[in-house]
Amino acid sequence: MSSTLAQPDAGDQPGDRSWDGGIPEATVARLPVYLRALYALAERGVTTVASDELATAAGVNSAKLRKDLSHLGSYGIRGVGYDVDYLVYQVSRALGLTQSWPVVIVGAGNLGRALANYGGFASRGFRIAALLDSDPALVGRKIGRLVVSHADELEAVVASQNVAIGAIATPAASAQAVCDRLVAAGVTSILNFAPLVLTVPDGVDVRKVDLSIELQILAFHAQRRSAARVGQLAGPAVAEA
Amino acid sequence: MSSTLAQPDAGDQPGDRSWDGGIPEATVARLPVYLRALYALAERGVTTVASDELATAAGVNSAKLRKDLSHLGSYGIRGVGYDVDYLVYQVSRALGLTQSWPVVIVGAGNLGRALANYGGFASRGFRIAALLDSDPALVGRKIGRLVVSHADELEAVVASQNVAIGAIATPAASAQAVCDRLVAAGVTSILNFAPLVLTVPDGVDVRKVDLSIELQILAFHAQRRSAARVGQLAGPAVAEA
DNA sequence: CGTCGTTTGTGAACGGATGCACAAAGTCGC
DNA sequence: GCGACTTTGTGCATCCGTTCACAAACGACG
Numbered sequence: 403m404s405s406t407l408a409q410p411d412a413g414d415q416p417g418d419r420s421w422d423g424g425i426p427e428a429t430v431a432r433l434p435v436y437l438r439a440l441y442a443l444a445e446r447g448v449t450t451v452a453s454d455e456l457a458t459a460a461g462v463n464s465a466k467l468r469k470d471l472s473h474l475g476s477y478g479i480r481g482v483g484y485d486v487d488y489l490v491y492q493v494s495r496a497l498g499l500t501q502s503w504p505v506v507i508v509g510a511g512n513l514g515r516a517l518a519n520y521g522g523f524a525s526r527g528f529r530i531a532a533l534l535d536s537d538p539a540l541v542g543r544k545i546g547r548l549v550v551s552h553a554d555e556l557e558a559v560v561a562s563q564n565v566a567i568g569a570i571a572t573p574a575a576s577a578q579a580v581c582d583r584l585v586a587a588g589v590t591s592i593l594n595f596a597p598l599v600l601t602v603p604d605g606v607d608v609r610k611v612d613l614s615i616e617l618q619i620l621a622f623h624a625q626r627r628s629a630a631r632v633g634q635l636a637g638p639a640v641a642e643a
Numbered sequence: 644m645s646s647t648l649a650q651p652d653a654g655d656q657p658g659d660r661s662w663d664g665g666i667p668e669a670t671v672a673r674l675p676v677y678l679r680a681l682y683a684l685a686e687r688g689v690t691t692v693a694s695d696e697l698a699t700a701a702g703v704n705s706a707k708l709r710k711d712l713s714h715l716g717s718y719g720i721r722g723v724g725y726d727v728d729y730l731v732y733q734v735s736r737a738l739g740l741t742q743s744w745p746v747v748i749v750g751a752g753n754l755g756r757a758l759a760n761y762g763g764f765a766s767r768g769f770r771i772a773a774l775l776d777s778d779p780a781l782v783g784r785k786i787g788r789l790v791v792s793h794a795d796e797l798e799a800v801v802a803s804q805n806v807a808i809g810a811i812a813t814p815a816a817s818a819q820a821v822c823d824r825l826v827a828a829g830v831t832s833i834l835n836f837a838p839l840v841l842t843v844p845d846g847v848d849v850r851k852v853d854l855s856i857e858l859q860i861l862a863f864h865a866q867r868r869s870a871a872r873v874g875q876l877a878g879p880a881v882a883e884a
Numbered sequence: 885c886g887t888c889g890t891t892t893g894t895g896a897a898c899g900g901a902t903g904c905a906c907a908a909a910g911t912c913g914c
Numbered sequence: 915g916c917g918a919c920t921t922t923g924t925g926c927a928t929c930c931g932t933t934c935a936c937a938a939a940c941g942a943c944g
Contacts (some may be wrong), residue, residue: 498866625739
């Protein structure tokens with residue numbers, strides 16, 4: 403019940419967005435990768451980069467990279483390449499990272515703590531507004547620079563800090579309830595780590611990260627590979643009558 | 644408008660080995676979702692399910708579900724639906740989950756521990772062969788039912804237990820080195836949690852799970868929403884061009 | 885100032901995925 | 915046994931994303 407790819411009907415609602423940003427979803431998903439590659443280049447002192455190098459660093463094809471960047475505007479210099487700092491700025495801007503987004507993390511188990519300690523989190527564009535848990539044994543405990551607050555404070559935190567993004571790192575059993583509370587409190591973007599499909603009203607965006615799904619996809623390919631290595635087709639169900 | 648986001652993600656690396664066995668990649672990515680929904684139905688005692696219900700439970704459109712399942716074979720009964728247990732078996736089989744895959748987890752920080760404790764891990768189709776770390780303070784520590792082993796044992800573990808899948812939950816700085824060692828030891832499927840693009844030879848399958856990328860994608864949509872709510876184009880760079 | 889080499893930005897072809905709509909195939913009631 | 919009803923499986927049109935290939939744009943250099 404959760405997924406990695408598409409969720410309910412990512413299709414075409416008739417009441418379409420007047421202006422959907424103009425940036426294709428697939429491009430948006432790659433911009434953060436480019437941004438990270440650009441940061442790495444900047445830290446190495448590189449000031450200018452060609453689409454070819456940047457594409458290699460980001461693990462994509464150069465034509466794709468250029469087309470992606472062209473959706474933000476025309477920020478390259480022909481015959482030269484892109485100015486690293488300028489491109490960092492433009493990509494950050496397109497992604498909405500010029501402001502710092504407060505994020506509330508619900509669930510202070512291993513996953514929640516991993517999130518809270520995650521370096522690239524607070525550093526670039528995000529700030530942890532609160533780390534919540536309902537377990538009294540965890541409340542009050544220090545995680546990095548944070549103190550775990552009680553889950554009851556969810557609504558107060560969201561309201562007072564104007565939180566728009568929530569991360570759900572609770573067990574599956576409580577995830578939907580947490581999600582409902584986040585939505586009711588006004589959160590419109592949710593990152594779900596719990597292994598289930600969340601139900602949300604229109605206008606709320608959910609992305610999920612599902613470890614077991616990724617593993618299963620890997621298993622599929624591993625199986626495919628090992629069957630091929632054996633030499634025979636190893637007749638999966640597909641071949642049967 | 645759509646309430647949830649599509650999450651496009653297929654192959655990171657252009658050198659994508661997989662000869663798909665007739666099953667489209669997009670379908671493979673959804674099969675685990677169906678499988679989870681089926682397990683949930685089975686536990687509730689449901690023996691038969693129509694594509695419509697299963698699709699709803701999995702958060703997809705019923706036509707897509709039927710087309711996906713049709714790639715595995717013709718396992719439905721017209722006028723009735725699908726037998727839950729039988730479909731569980733067929734999907735598991737297609738994904739290669741009829742065997743138990745040994746997985747080695749490198750990195751016993753919060754993320755590695757979260758993985759090790761993750762319930763749906765060992766339960767269905769996967770078994771943690773080892774949890775490795777190079778930090779002496781962690782080696783020997785008990786995590787759930789496991790004991791953290793030293794990273795030096797990577798090659799031995801992979802060889803002795805025939806590990807085909809590795810999960811990298813180390814800091815970014817050591818991820819590529821760990822990856823190289825995994826590949827050299829014979830691992831051909833890698834799940835990468837470190838925030839960098841791994842370089843691997845052809846024939847190795849890498850999937851990435853990147854928390855900050857997901858957050859940044861959410862930020863993009865949150866920004867778009869808030870800009871739209873303010874009124875009109877809040878003058879992002881997108882509008883020019 | 886003009887030519888040359890380099891790199892961007894993009895038009896166009898292509899391929900894969902999605903959703904609709906419907907015929908085929910089955911069950912159920914009588 | 916038969917007709918009505920339900921649900922699957924799929925052909926088809928459409929949309930989105932990827933890739934190719936090339937003209938336009940730019941710096942370098944004499």
